[in-house]
Amino acid sequence: MTVSSKQNDDMQAVNDLVSIGQPITYEKIPTHIYASSKDASKAVAIEIADLIRKKAAEGKPCILGLATGSSPKTVYAELVRMHREEGLSFKNVVSYNLDEYYPMEPDSIYSYHRFMKEQLFDHVDIPTTHYHLPGGTLPAQRIQEFCKAYEQEIEEAGGLDFQLLGIGGNGHIGFNEPGSLINSHTRLITLDHSTRAAAAAEFGGLHKVPRKAITMGVTTILNAKRVVLLAWGERKAAVIKGAVEGEVTEKNPASYLQTHGNATFIIDQHAAVELTRIKSPWAVDAIEWDDQMIKKAATFLSLLLKKPILKLTDKDYNDNGMSDLLASHGSSYDINIKVFNQLQHTITGWPGGKPNADDTNRPERKEPARKRVLIFSPHPDDDIISMGGTFQRLVDQGHDVHVAYQTSGNIAVADDEASRFMEFVVDYNNKFNIAGNDALALFEEAKSFLKNKDTETDSPAVRAVKGLIRRGEAKATARFVGVPDENVHFLDMPFYETGTIQKKPLGPEDVEVVANLIDQVKPHQIYAAGDFADPHGTHKVCWDAIEAALKKLKPKAYMNECWVWLYRGAWAEWEIHEIEMAVPMSPDQVLKKRYGIFKHQSQKDGVVFQGEDSREFWQRAEERNAATAKLYNDLGLADYQAMEAFVRWHF
Missing domain, CATH: 3.40.50.1360 (Rossmann fold)
Incomplete structure (x- = not known):
């Protein structure tokens, strides 16, 4: 050649x-x-x-x-x-x-x-x-x-x-x-x-x-x-x-x-x-080979060569610019075993910790056996879409699980979907001769606005109706998973309530509502969305509020026992070397997660913000979770139907 x-x-x-x-x-x-x-x-x-x-x-x-x-x-x-x-x-x-x-x-x-x-x-x-x-x-x-x-x-x-x-x-x-x-x-x-x-x-x-x-x-x-x-x-x-x-x-x-x-x-x-x-820094300059960098290099090489980690050889490392890794950390055999074990230790079917088990190599603590868990969901469906399998396991394994929906999600409801719900309420009231109540007036006002809508921004009445639709779907999902009504919290953070994509800046009142809930629950675990692709996006703003609240509450004694886990949305997963907890899902659990997502009917068909990805949310979530499981299998670990992945955030 x-x-x-x-x-x-x-x-x-x-x-x-x-x-x-x-x-x-x-x-x-x-x-x-x-x-x-x-x-x-x-x-x-x-x-x-x-x-x-x-x-x-x-x-x-x-x-x-x-x-x-x-x-x-x-x-x-x-x-x-x-x-x-x-x-x-x-x-x-x-x-x-x-x-x-x-x-x-x-x-x-x-x-x-x-x-x-x-x-x-x-x-x-x-x-x-x-x-x-x-x-x-x-x-x-x-x-x-x-x-x-x-x-x-x-x-x-x-x-x-x-x-x-x-x-x-x-x-x-x-x-x-x-x-x-x-x-x-x-x-x-x-x-x-x-x-x-x-x-x-x-x-x-x-x-x-x-x-x-x-x-x-x-x-x-x-x-x-x-x-x-x-x-x-x-x-x-x-x-x-x-x-x-x-x-x-x-x-x-x-x-x-x-x-x-x-x-x-x-x-x-x-x-x-x-x-x-950033992707392969060893190809650019000499680097310090700490545990995280070794894990990144070995997984990168394994996926590049399409070989399980335990099959990588000295020649594979040498041929791909990693000879100094071998020189400083021994043979490929030693490196492979180390990284394989690191990956193996991220996998757990007990996201809240396994009681009465040695937790030395587990991602979560075994104590307390029953933890208070607070799941933050930026929109009313992010919890089930992003971590539905883990959500279900936490409930099934007896933890005290709370879920907090940070925003109303009202702008993601189509006008015709809102009209359908309003017609039902009006017809219901008419059929049973119920009149003169504030709820009926709200629905009539919203119905009139949509009928004559000539602006891009929804009226407060329409936003309220659309918010009620999303709230009802979130309640249905929480009940489906098994969360008691008193553990479901709707924060309706003020920054979101503009009626348009353009939101208000995050304010102290947003941080306060998040901090008050954390202080009320006193959680051992917090789960939050770690999607920071858009610095002005709802997920990032919601996280900013959580981070500010956590820093405010840090002096509290219970915060010493609080661990924060970040999940990703339906669009992308953590890099394999970043993952610190991977929760496997069986085929039955995948189906159950799908049914939980189906509770969000207003988002199932013809989503307002579908973009260029024509898949429905349940399809995106399943394909992402299957891809994570395949990644682990390609690296030489067990073959699971699907996996949800998390990274721990440290104070």
Whole structure:
């Protein structure tokens, strides 16, 4: 087999780095990884603020290219804080936004005009004549003329000093979808299906998402003097790896930034998980081989070579850049046995601890034999979808199980589903001559609103009805599992109750309601959602409230006995080397979990926020749990029907 000239060059470059003791880099764009999106956003905001001040000191305007979406929200919040608390002025700022849906009214809650005003412009001293966005209400025949004028105006202003970007799940920057050419200009484009599906949650369904948008072209973006791209969460991890480490290709428009001389990717640790330096750091530089890293390397190698861990050889480790692991920790046999035992010890059918058993190598304590357990569910179905098998085992094994539904989940109920329930209530009252009660008035008000609905936001009455539907389904699930009514808690956290996807910031009242419940139950175990893909998503905000409550309650004596376990949702599982407790499920238990999910009828068919994944929630959950079990089996452990996995969070 012949090796191409490029491959020879690449291998020579690697050898040169090794010979001089330098780490090998696979990244073609400078990429900075932060512990959290908040820390990363603050760093970007500081850079923007410094640029604004520098240009102001020179008596020049600062020309900013701005982005929308969830990624830059915290950047804008920090800039607003700097304006209010540090006197940062925006009077010399001139901004040009990347894109806007078409058609789109500027005052619509989905409009990027409105987004920018609510997130930034209305809170700083930028003159109204200084910010510019593509027009979502332009007549079709004027769009081309507008796009040319938009680019010309940027050029006459001296070009963009700084361009802020997010990245779509398919690699789009602005709305330059896959297939966009590197020399593309500002234009009207048709949105990719995956882009529309990703926005479906915001719009209340895929059918409501516009099919077109006006976007700044790739050329204009690349002409900016400085470009910073933001990415948060593991859902962006694969496309970030492609853009940073892959070839420059129109299939991933963000990869075009490899050709820019002053572009940087700013990402959080979750968006970085697929980068080579994170996924297999031993391939990049010398590392410290602690137990966790050894487990990560051995499982990675096992899955890469499709060999059970106990069959890995010295040659397998040597051939895949892990010779120093063998040198420092013995033979492959010793390493394999160690990692196999670590994995074996994560598996337990007793998530609350096994009474009267040696718990030295078990993930949970045996004492107390009957534990107080508090399961936090961000939405009214996350408990059964994410950990239904474990939930059932905890109840069946005699623990005092409480479940807390943190939000009402009302926005995930379709209008026609709400109408069906209201018609039943009205017909029921009419049939039995029940009248004059507040409940009937509530339902009549909600019914009237939906009949004449002409706004994107539900009225308080409709939200109340939809919340009652979700609450009834949650109660049915809890009864199905065997949780007594008095152990079911509905927190209705205030941050959620806006009637739209856009939520209020987490407030002290949200933390207080969580802390009060923890203090009431005094749990030995807490289970909580560990999905942090979207820093502004409901799961992450709900966790932030729990974390704040736990820190507040830490001085309490009972907290010394409280262990916190994090589960994942229906979308993704923990990495195999991260899992600290894996609860196996038999075929019967899988079916029982499915029936528990079926109790959430409003979510079973035609889910409002289905997105591009057409599977129902029970299908997603079963396939994820089966995949986790298969992963353990592929590594050489027992073959189970399904598994639910957990990671312990430490104070």
